[in-house]
Amino acid sequence: MARGNRGRGGRGGRGGGRGGGAAKPRSERWSNTVTESPRFEAYYKAQKIVPEDEWDAFNAALHEPLPTTFRITGCREVAPRLNQMIKDVFVPFLSGKEYDGQALEAPKPIDWYPNGFAWQLKAPRQAIRKQDQFKKFQHFLVHEADVGNISRQEAVSMIPPLLLDVQPHHYVLDMCAAPGSKSVQLVEALHAKTAAASSSSASAAEALSTLPTGMLIANDSDAKRCHLLVHQSLHRVPGAGMMVTNHDATQLPGLRLPSDIKQQNDKLVADDEVKMQSEAERKKYQPLLFDRILADVPCSGDGTLRKNVGIWKEFSPGNGIGLHSLQLRILLRGIALLKPGGRLVYSTCSMNPVENEAVVSAALAACPEMSLIDVPEMLPGLIRRPGMTTWSVIDNTLNNAPHPDDAEATAAHIAANPDKRHRKVWSKTLWPNGKEAERGLERCLRIYPHLQDTGAFFVSVLVKAGGSTSGEAEVAAESKGTVRERASSPVAEQPETKRPRQEEEVVAETIVEAPIEAAAPAPEPEAKVEVEGEAPAVAEDDVDAAALPAEIVGANFSRGPGEFKEEPFIYLSPEDEQVKLIMDFFDLDPSFPAASLLVRNAQGAPLRSIYFTSNLARSLLLANTYSRMRLISCGVKLFTRQDSSKDGTYRCKWRVNSEGLEVLRPFLGPKRIVKANVKTLRTLMTNVTTPIAELEEAEFKERIEGMEPGSCMIQVEARGEGVAFEQSLFLPFWRSKISVNLMVEKADKSALSQRLFSEDITPHKPQPKARDVARAAAEDASATPSGAGTPVSTEAEAETKVGEKVEETPAAAAVVE
Ligand SMILES: C[S@@+](CC[C@H](N)C(=O)[O-])C[C@H]1O[C@@H](n2cnc3c(N)ncnc32)[C@H](O)[C@@H]1O
Numbered sequence: 001m002a003r004g005n006r007g008r009g010g011r012g013g014r015g016g017g018r019g020g021g022a023a024k025p026r027s028e029r030w031s032n033t034v035t036e037s038p039r040f041e042a043y044y045k046a047q048k049i050v051p052e053d054e055w056d057a058f059n060a061a062l063h064e065p066l067p068t069t070f071r072i073t074g075c076r077e078v079a080p081r082l083n084q085m086i087k088d089v090f091v092p093f094l095s096g097k098e099y100d101g102q103a104l105e106a107p108k109p110i111d112w113y114p115n116g117f118a119w120q121l122k123a124p125r126q127a128i129r130k131q132d133q134f135k136k137f138q139h140f141l142v143h144e145a146d147v148g149n150i151s152r153q154e155a156v157s158m159i160p161p162l163l164l165d166v167q168p169h170h171y172v173l174d175m176c177a178a179p180g181s182k183s184v185q186l187v188e189a190l191h192a193k194t195a196a197a198s199s200s201s202a203s204a205a206e207a208l209s210t211l212p213t214g215m216l217i218a219n220d221s222d223a224k225r226c227h228l229l230v231h232q233s234l235h236r237v238p239g240a241g242m243m244v245t246n247h248d249a250t251q252l253p254g255l256r257l258p259s260d261i262k263q264q265n266d267k268l269v270a271d272d273e274v275k276m277q278s279e280a281e282r283k284k285y286q287p288l289l290f291d292r293i294l295a296d297v298p299c300s301g302d303g304t305l306r307k308n309v310g311i312w313k314e315f316s317p318g319n320g321i322g323l324h325s326l327q328l329r330i331l332l333r334g335i336a337l338l339k340p341g342g343r344l345v346y347s348t349c350s351m352n353p354v355e356n357e358a359v360v361s362a363a364l365a366a367c368p369e370m371s372l373i374d375v376p377e378m379l380p381g382l383i384r385r386p387g388m389t390t391w392s393v394i395d396n397t398l399n400n401a402p403h404p405d406d407a408e409a410t411a412a413h414i415a416a417n418p419d420k421r422h423r424k425v426w427s428k429t430l431w432p433n434g435k436e437a438e439r440g441l442e443r444c445l446r447i448y449p450h451l452q453d454t455g456a457f458f459v460s461v462l463v464k465a466g467g468s469t470s471g472e473a474e475v476a477a478e479s480k481g482t483v484r485e486r487a488s489s490p491v492a493e494q495p496e497t498k499r500p501r502q503e504e505e506v507v508a509e510t511i512v513e514a515p516i517e518a519a520a521p522a523p524e525p526e527a528k529v530e531v532e533g534e535a536p537a538v539a540e541d542d543v544d545a546a547a548l549p550a551e552i553v554g555a556n557f558s559r560g561p562g563e564f565k566e567e568p569f570i571y572l573s574p575e576d577e578q579v580k581l582i583m584d585f586f587d588l589d590p591s592f593p594a595a596s597l598l599v600r601n602a603q604g605a606p607l608r609s610i611y612f613t614s615n616l617a618r619s620l621l622l623a624n625t626y627s628r629m630r631l632i633s634c635g636v637k638l639f640t641r642q643d644s645s646k647d648g649t650y651r652c653k654w655r656v657n658s659e660g661l662e663v664l665r666p667f668l669g670p671k672r673i674v675k676a677n678v679k680t681l682r683t684l685m686t687n688v689t690t691p692i693a694e695l696e697e698a699e700f701k702e703r704i705e706g707m708e709p710g711s712c713m714i715q716v717e718a719r720g721e722g723v724a725f726e727q728s729l730f731l732p733f734w735r736s737k738i739s740v741n742l743m744v745e746k747a748d749k750s751a752l753s754q755r756l757f758s759e760d761i762t763p764h765k766p767q768p769k770a771r772d773v774a775r776a777a778a779e780d781a782s783a784t785p786s787g788a789g790t791p792v793s794t795e796a797e798a799e800t801k802v803g804e805k806v807e808e809t810p811a812a813a814a815v816v817e
Contacts, residue, residue: 035063040302040315042398047391049351050448061450066306068128069110069155070141071118073184073237075191076149078727083117085725090137097134099127104134110155111452112381118158122453143751148236153181156303156447156457159382160296160347161185163375163445163461168193168212170291171616175249175334177218178225180233182296187237190214194662211663214291215241215616221248223632230633238659240596241614243634246564249295250329252337255624256285285623289339297327299348299355303456306449318396320352324430327359335367341466344370347459351448353391354430356458357441360387362429364439369465372443383451387444387460389436393426401426568626569611569634570604571618572597578606578654582639585652585710587669598635610639610654612663636660642711642734649737655711656732658744665730672712676700678723678756681716684733685753686761689741709735711743724758 041059044050050058072079086107094106104127110118121128121137128134144150161182166172166189177183190212218234220226226246234242247253300319305311331346338344346363348355364370393401402409404426417423444460572579574594583594596618598611613621613635621634638660642653656664676684680697683690695701716729729752732743742749746764753761 034313035309037312037315039317039398040312043315043317043394044351046394046398047353047388049353049388049446050385050450054450057450058448061448061453062305064306064449064453065124066154066455067120067122067453068125068152069118069120069158070145070150070152071110071113071158073149073151073188074115074117075188075194075237078149078725079117080115081725082144082149083115086119090140094133094137097131099124099131099134102127104131107137112379113155113158114162114379118155120155120453140754143747143754146747147751149751151181151184151236154304154307155452155454156349157181157455158185159379159445159447159457160294160345160459161189163378163459164189164292164294164343164345165378166190166214166292168214170214171288171339172214172216172292172294173252173290173334173337174216174218174294174296175252175330176220176295176297177244178220178222178229180218180229182294183216183218183229184233184237186216186218186292186294187234187239187242190216190241191237191239211614212239212241213614213616215243215614215620217243217245219245219247219249219252221246226632234633235659238636238662239614240612240635240663241617242636243617243620243629244632246566246630246632249297250326250333252333253628254337255288255620255629257288258619258623259284259286288337288620289342290337291339291342293334293338293342293344295331295334295344295346297323297330297346297348297355299323299327299350300352301349303349303351303458306455316396317352317354317394317398320350320354321393321395321401321426321430324354324358325427327355328362328429331359331363332366335363335370335462335464338464340369340464342464343373344462344464345459346462347457349455349457351446351456351458353388354393356446356460357388357391357436357444358430358432360444360460360462361433361436361439361441363462365433365435370462371465372440373461373463374440374443375445375461382445382447385446385448385451386442387446387458389441390432393430395424401430403431404428564627564630566630566632567600568602569598569600569621569631570602571595571622572599572604572606572610576606578610581652582610582654585654585672585708586656586664587671588664589667589669592667596635597638606641608641609637611635612638612660636663638664650710651708652710655734655743656713658732658748661713661730661732668713672707672710673715674700674703674707674712675715678716678718678720681714681718681729682757682761684714684740684742685749686763687741688763689736689739691739692735693738695740704735704740707735709737711735714742718756723756725755727756 045052045055072083076082087109091106094104097104097106102124104123105121107119107121109116110120123131123134128138141150141152145152162185164172164186166186168190170190172186172190174183174186194211216239218229220229223246226244230244234244245252300311300323301308302311302315327348331344334344334346346360350356360372364372393403395401400409401424402413404410405428414423444458447454447457447459449456572594574580574597579594579597582588583590583592588594593615596613596615598613598618598621599606600609600611601607611634617634621629621631636659637657639654640657642650642655677697677700680695680700683696692701692704695704712733712735714729714731714733716731718729719726734741734743744752746762749762750760750764753759
């Protein structure tokens with residue numbers, strides 16, 4: 001079992017809740033938990049991670065609960081005003097308050113976070129839950145987090161994506177992404193220009209030109225965590241250029257793109273076709289390399305001690321040693337996939353040099369084209385300590401481990417362990433190689449808890465020399481299946497003669513020394529997470545293949561034993577009857593890229609959902625085989641089929657999904673858009689369905705009466721009396737025979753109501769607490785100590801279901817009819 005899971009079990013609060021007993025208050029959990037570790041103290045004092053005279057402050061900070069931190073989603077149009085609202089409304093509202101005789105601190109901006117968009121709240125959880133004003137603020141946070149305007153995230157975890165410096169045109173890879181708090185930041189950075197455009201009165205063409213031209217591939221080896229990544233994190237910041245894949249990051253496949261992106265395939269390439277492609281055909285492709293790569297690798301997680309108190313009990317030097325080789329292999333694979341001139345951030349939430357500087361130093365030794373850069377000008381205000389240039393390799397007995405070149409020490413180790421099974425083999429890369437100062441290891445960033453009241457973190461920023469082509473050559477060769485990855489032989493500096501069987505040794509070392517399971521090759525996806533509205537797996541013979549349009553392509557999805565079992569994504573033909581119907585019904589501009597609409601089933605038929613990807617993502621998907629990509633999700637869900645009425649009321653049974661509106665809006669003609677005033681909006685928000693006959697706004701009523709039943713959009717300028725937060729709104733709704741209803745998720749509707757009217761006027765009032773639990777589960781999973789092959793706990797999943805999104809459906813409307 002992976003350490004991460006044990007850690008979560010150890011915290012126990014949520015587990016207790018599910019078992020029927022009440023979750024223990026945090027303070028109680030702290031008082032009952034081991035929060036000392038002589039081994040931890042001895043180990044880190046020996047490593048001299050902080051100067052001796054700082055130890056007490058460092059240690060004291062580790063024993064303080066972590067402040068709550070959150071940040072505003074920067075790419076949203078509402079971001080600056082929401083931030084201002086916290087400053088102008090909530091800070092004064094929460095100032096000078098007390099709980100249980102104790103003064104409470106109002107939220108404070110985090111000094112180093114750009115635009116003052118991140119905040120810290122240092123009040124005890126009990127107070128946040130019970131003190132009236134703080135409770136209100138907590139509800140505000142939960143509601144806004146539900147709609148993706150705010151993310152609760154540990155302050156230190158926000159640092160790596162910021163240092164990656166992602167621009168909207170970048171190709172970005174997040175190698176170990178789940179549950180996705182950093183991926184969300186990367187998507188936000190890709191969409192940085194979108195916010196500016198949506199706030200102005202930009203034309204459709206202008207709005208389109210601000211959509212990112214880059215893409216993000218967020219990858220994780222754990223299939224369940226990939227689904228958590230999709231549904232808990234990326235769902236909140238949808239993007240047409242986003243993909244989630246499920247690979248062991250040490251073996252991420254080399255993918256290819258058409259050399260000229262505009263000259264892409266019309267057809268999906270099937271597995272067999274690639275093998276049969278001629279050299280000339282292959283030359284039409286270039287290897288996919290990335291401008292930016294985040295390697296936020298699985299680690300022992302002792303930087304999260306303030307939050308994951310179970311780690312005190314479990315701390316052992318072997319934990320870090322056991323993960324070192326996996327971390328190094330992930331980093332080396334990342335380097336191979338990086339463009340010349342590209343930037344890679346390697347990070348962990350561990351303080352252990354064996355997982356940090358040792359990994360970076362070994363990678364620098366193996367890849368002379370890489371160098372560490374100093375980023376003092378980035379995030380001014382962030383107090384950081386330099387990376388270490390020397391450290392010791394200390395074993396579980398707290399003695400120095402024998403270096404493989406030290407014959408005497410190795411002999412002593414063998415003598416002390418006559419049973420071969422107890423002998424350990426350590427990789428040389430665990431030790432400093434003597435070039436650390438020369439290679440600038442001080443440029444790494446170490447963040448400690450006592451410096452700015454945070455968790456601990458390690459971050460390093462590496463760049464690849466502009467002229468180097470080694471990565472390119474390697475990936476190019478690899479996509480022809482001719483070379484072995486460099487990542488599988490991490491200790492390039494060591495002579496083959498001395499260590500001829502590197503991989504076996506690495507395995508031995510992991511098994512013997514580490515109590516943590518290093519991640520195995522990507523596991524087969526397990527039970528498919530059932531998501532509302534998503535196409536269920538359809539048995540092949542559910543669909544009459546002969547009835548499918550000839551343009552449906554990529555039917556060669558053989559699934560032998562052990563193959564990737566997720567349904568494939570297949571692009572629809574613009575000539576597909578349903579596509580043509582959608583174009584007409586929604587009055588879409590002819591420039592709408594209908595060729596980028598795709599479905600998710602092996603038949604390539606528009607059954608339940610229709611997705612949309614950017615042109616770049618389309619090129620990528622069409623240039624690579626389905627099974628090679630192991631794609632879990634891609635693009636944005638634009639349309640969902642509604643089958644509420646069988647009587648032919650609806651010519652078009654497709655409804656627009658909220659998450660697809662940003663993409664669709666520039667192309668929507670006036671036919672399906674209706675303006676309404678705030679009073680009408682209030683009515684629609686208060687009722688599940690509103691009979692058309694009861695609509696009071698004459699103009700709105702008249703438009704609705706003259707409209708063909710089906711999916712539409714409502715446009716509201718929410719301003720003036722009774723509106724606490726002014727906003728231009730564009731929301732999907734459904735016009736049925738005799739009624740209308742908003743097609744907005746319950747939680748989103750509640751959040752909107754809170755923001756606009758300072759109260760929840762919706763009929764359901766989903767319990768913020770339940771959703772908070774789900775969010776906290778995702779957040780905790782994000783801080784999972786190891787994450788090495790860590791399955792998402794059923795606990796987190798069960799709680800996720802509590803907060804599941806449910807849109808108002810026409811089925812509800814049908815009841816009224
Ligand atoms: C520290 S967590 C990543 C946290 C994530 N970056 C975030 O900000 O939410 C490490 C992740 O690595 C994944 N993992 C473990 N071994 C892996 C491997 N060999 N390849 C890819 N991912 C791996 C785990 O499933 C876990 O989700």
